[in-house]
Amino acid sequence: MLDEWAGSSRQANDRRSMNYNVSIMARTTGRHLPMCAGLSPLGRRLSVASALAIALSVVLLALAGCGDGGGAGTTAGTANLPERDEFDNRPTVQLAVVEATDSSHLLPVNDITYEASNLYDEALSTAWNVGAGVEPSGQTATLTLAGPSLIDKVEIANGYQKSGDSFQRSGRATFLLLTFSDGTSSSVSLEDREGWQLTDIADVVTETVTIKFIDIYPGRDRKLASAAVSEVRLLGKDLSASGDPQ
Numbered sequence: 001m002l003d004e005w006a007g008s009s010r011q012a013n014d015r016r017s018m019n020y021n022v023s024i025m026a027r028t029t030g031r032h033l034p035m036c037a038g039l040s041p042l043g044r045r046l047s048v049a050s051a052l053a054i055a056l057s058v059v060l061l062a063l064a065g066c067g068d069g070g071g072a073g074t075t076a077g078t079a080n081l082p083e084r085d086e087f088d089n090r091p092t093v094q095l096a097v098v099e100a101t102d103s104s105h106l107l108p109v110n111d112i113t114y115e116a117s118n119l120y121d122e123a124l125s126t127a128w129n130v131g132a133g134v135e136p137s138g139q140t141a142t143l144t145l146a147g148p149s150l151i152d153k154v155e156i157a158n159g160y161q162k163s164g165d166s167f168q169r170s171g172r173a174t175f176l177l178l179t180f181s182d183g184t185s186s187s188v189s190l191e192d193r194e195g196w197q198l199t200d201i202a203d204v205v206t207e208t209v210t211i212k213f214i215d216i217y218p219g220r221d222r223k224l225a226s227a228a229v230s231e232v233r234l235l236g237k238d239l240s241a242s243g244d245p246q
C-alpha cells in the first residue's frame with residue numbers, strides 16, 4: 001500500500017467509480033426528459049434546467065466523495081515518498097523504531113519486563129520473552145518504524161542474552177518470519193548462539209515489521225518453556241523527508 005503504483009490503481013478505481021456515477025446520471029436524465037413533452041417550452045426549459053442542476057449536484061457530490069476516498073486511501077507518507085532514483089542514494093542506516101506491541105509476553109519479575117519494547121532498547125540484557133503456558137511458536141511482536149522505510153537487512157540478537165545462564169534457560173528462535181505492511185514476508189534462519197546475526201532480506205518498503213516465532217531451540221527450563229529474542233535492528237533507508245542526507 002506504500003508504493004505509488006497502488007495509489008495509481010486507487011485513482012483508476014476512483015475514476016471508474018466517477019464514470020459509473022456519471023453513466024447512471026445520464027440514464028436517469030434520459031428517462032425523465034420525455035416526460036417534459038407535454039409541458040410548455042418554458043416549462044420544458046425549466047425542467048431541463050432542473051435536471052441539469054440535479055445532475056451537476058450529483059457530479060459535485062461524486063467528486064467530493066472521490067476526494068475523501070483518495071485522502072483516506074493514501075496512506076501516511078505515501079504522497080511524500082521520494083522517487084526510487086532519489087532514495088537509492090540515501091545511506092543505509094539503522095531505522096528508528098517508535099513502538100512495539102506483542103501477542104503475549106512473560107509477566108514481569110522484580111521489575112524485569114519481557115515486553116516487545118525490549119527488542120529495540122539497544123540492550124542485550126533485556127528481551128521479548130514468551131512462554132509459561134503459552135506456546136512460543138506463533139507468537140508475534142510488531143515493531144512500528146518512525147516512517148516509511150526500505151529494509152534490506154535485519155540484525156538479530158537471538159535468545160535472552162542477559163547472561164550465559166539466561167541464554168540457556170530460555171528457548172531461542174530457529175526461524176523467525178518477518179511480515180511487512182504490504183503483506184509480504186521474509187523467513188530468517190538463526191543460529192543457536194549469543195551475539196548479533198546479520199541477515200540480508202529482499203528489499204521491502206514498509207512501516208511495520210511483525211516478527212513471528214516459527215520454530216524454537218528448546219531452553220533448559222522445560223517448565224517455563226519460553227523463547228526469547230533480545231534485540232532486532234532493522235537496516236535500510238529512511239524514505240521520509242527527514243531521511244534526506246544532510
Ligand SMILES: [Ca+2]
Nearest residue numbers: 118123126230
Ligand atoms: Ca533488548
